[in-house]
Amino acid sequence: MSSAEAGWTEAVEPGVRRTRQRAAVLRTFAACRDFVSAQALHALLTEAGVGVGLSTVYRALRDLERVGCVDVVRDQTGERLYRQRPDGGHRHYLICRCCGRSRAVDTDVVEEWADRLGEQTGFTGVEHTLELSGVCADCGTAAEQGGAPCREVPPSCRST
Amino acid sequence: MSSAEAGWTEAVEPGVRRTRQRAAVLRTFAACRDFVSAQALHALLTEAGVGVGLSTVYRALRDLERVGCVDVVRDQTGERLYRQRPDGGHRHYLICRCCGRSRAVDTDVVEEWADRLGEQTGFTGVEHTLELSGVCADCGTAAEQGGAPCREVPPSCRST
DNA sequence: TTCGTTGCAAAAGGTTTGCATACCA
DNA sequence: TGGTATGCAAACCTTTTGCAACGAA
Numbered sequence: 294m295s296s297a298e299a300g301w302t303e304a305v306e307p308g309v310r311r312t313r314q315r316a317a318v319l320r321t322f323a324a325c326r327d328f329v330s331a332q333a334l335h336a337l338l339t340e341a342g343v344g345v346g347l348s349t350v351y352r353a354l355r356d357l358e359r360v361g362c363v364d365v366v367r368d369q370t371g372e373r374l375y376r377q378r379p380d381g382g383h384r385h386y387l388i389c390r391c392c393g394r395s396r397a398v399d400t401d402v403v404e405e406w407a408d409r410l411g412e413q414t415g416f417t418g419v420e421h422t423l424e425l426s427g428v429c430a431d432c433g434t435a436a437e438q439g440g441a442p443c444r445e446v447p448p449s450c451r452s453t
Numbered sequence: 454m455s456s457a458e459a460g461w462t463e464a465v466e467p468g469v470r471r472t473r474q475r476a477a478v479l480r481t482f483a484a485c486r487d488f489v490s491a492q493a494l495h496a497l498l499t500e501a502g503v504g505v506g507l508s509t510v511y512r513a514l515r516d517l518e519r520v521g522c523v524d525v526v527r528d529q530t531g532e533r534l535y536r537q538r539p540d541g542g543h544r545h546y547l548i549c550r551c552c553g554r555s556r557a558v559d560t561d562v563v564e565e566w567a568d569r570l571g572e573q574t575g576f577t578g579v580e581h582t583l584e585l586s587g588v589c590a591d592c593g594t595a596a597e598q599g600g601a602p603c604r605e606v607p608p609s610c611r612s613t
Numbered sequence: 614t615t616c617g618t619t620g621c622a623a624a625a626g627g628t629t630t631g632c633a634t635a636c637c638a
Numbered sequence: 639t640g641g642t643a644t645g646c647a648a649a650c651c652t653t654t655t656g657c658a659a660c661g662a663a
Contacts, residue, residue: 309642309643310636310637310638310641310642310643311637312636312637312642312643312644313636314643314644314645315643330627331627331628332626332627344645345644345645346644346645346646347628347645347646348628348629348630348644348645348646349643349644349645351627351628351629352629352643352644355629367527367531370626370627371527371531371533371626371627371652371653372626372627373531373627373628387570387574387576387579389576390578396574398570398574402562402563402566403562403563403566406562406563407585410547410558410585410587411587414547414556414558414587414589415589415590415593416547416549416587416588416589416590416593417587417588417593418550418587418588419547419585419586419587420585420586420587421583421584421585421586422582422583422584422585423581423582423583423584424581424582424583425567425570425579425580425581425582426579426580426581427570427571427574427576427577427578427579427580428576428577428578429574429575429576430575430576433576433577468616468617469617469618470616470617470618470661470662470663471662471663472617472618472619472661472662474618474619474620475618490652491652491653492651492652504620505619505620506619506620506621507620507621507653508619508620508621508653508654508655509618509619509620511652511653511654512618512619512654515653515654530651530652531627531628531651531652532651532652532653533652533653
């Protein structure tokens with residue numbers, strides 16, 4: 294069971310109901326191991342022949358976010374991208390500007406630094422958002438060779 | 454001369470014209486030493502009796518951003534906030550979630566870490582966005598005393 | 614006179630919400 | 639049966655754009 298599903302079935306308040314739509318959203322989201330937007334997730338579901346409304350997708354993602362099962366970033370256009378969070382707390386990702394693939398990076402240095410920040414500044418409840426982007430090795434190589442390296446959707450999401 | 458004005462008058466391509474509206478936007482923005490949204494800046498201008506269109510404000514801020522004279526962050530709602538950049542390259546800020554005031558923080562540790570990230574991952578052109586928020590000492594104290602600490606607009610912006 | 618700039622209104626794009634309907638428990 | 643979830647459409651917000659009029663150089 295993925296952490297997304299675990300979060301949904303366990304950490305959720307009483308009174309929630311299991312429906313065909315939520316299950317489909319969760320399944321598709323779980324199969325998508327990289328960042329996806331709500332719009333893209335909805336497109337994937339539609340493509341797969343699952344009739345789910347866009348607002349339902351938004352609502353499901355919002356609920357997951359509340360439970361703390363997803364990491365959220367904003368892309369350059371301000372669109373929110375969701376990714377299921379690996380067990381063990383929040384992570385930061387290095388996202389390829391070209392193909393959209395992401396990889397979690399070790400941010401212990403930054404975490405420790407951020408923790409100390411409160412003491413130094415007198416601020417309480419310090420939170421941080423860190424977004425990293427670059428061009429991955431594959432895309433960099435492809436670009437050098439004059440190819441068309443950019444994909445719209447991360448590969449991990451296309452096979453749902 | 455503030456860095457914002459310097460950027461505008463010096464670093465700008467030939468062919469740009471000085472107009473009453475741009476001057477007003479720049480002056481008000483320069484007087485605002487903290488993050489402001491385009492909407493808020495427009496409101497300040499209107500309040501001050503300067504008739505400037507909203508699109509003009511957006512265009513002016515976009516130009517400043519191009520020239521590299523401003524730091525931009527997104528607030529929780531996704532709205533873009535602009536702040537004139539102190540001389541010496543990009544900075545990161547710790548913003549009070551309560552009153553909106555921000556202070557630049559020393560991020561050398563993070564900068565160095567981010568620089569090394571490229572080598573470790575094979576990514577090129579690594580860029581980072583770091584947003585920090587917390588509750589400042591003033592607001593924390595006010596909250597303890599049961600006051601109403603939260604202001605809509607940072608103090609530095611209210612006196613324009 | 615030239616052509617960059619302005620301002621209005623409309624468009625665009627993502628996200629949220631209202632409300633009647635569907636359906637889980 | 640009661641009440642939550644859904645889905646559609648409309649509302650919302652911020653930001654961008656089209657275009658005619660304006661005005662700096």
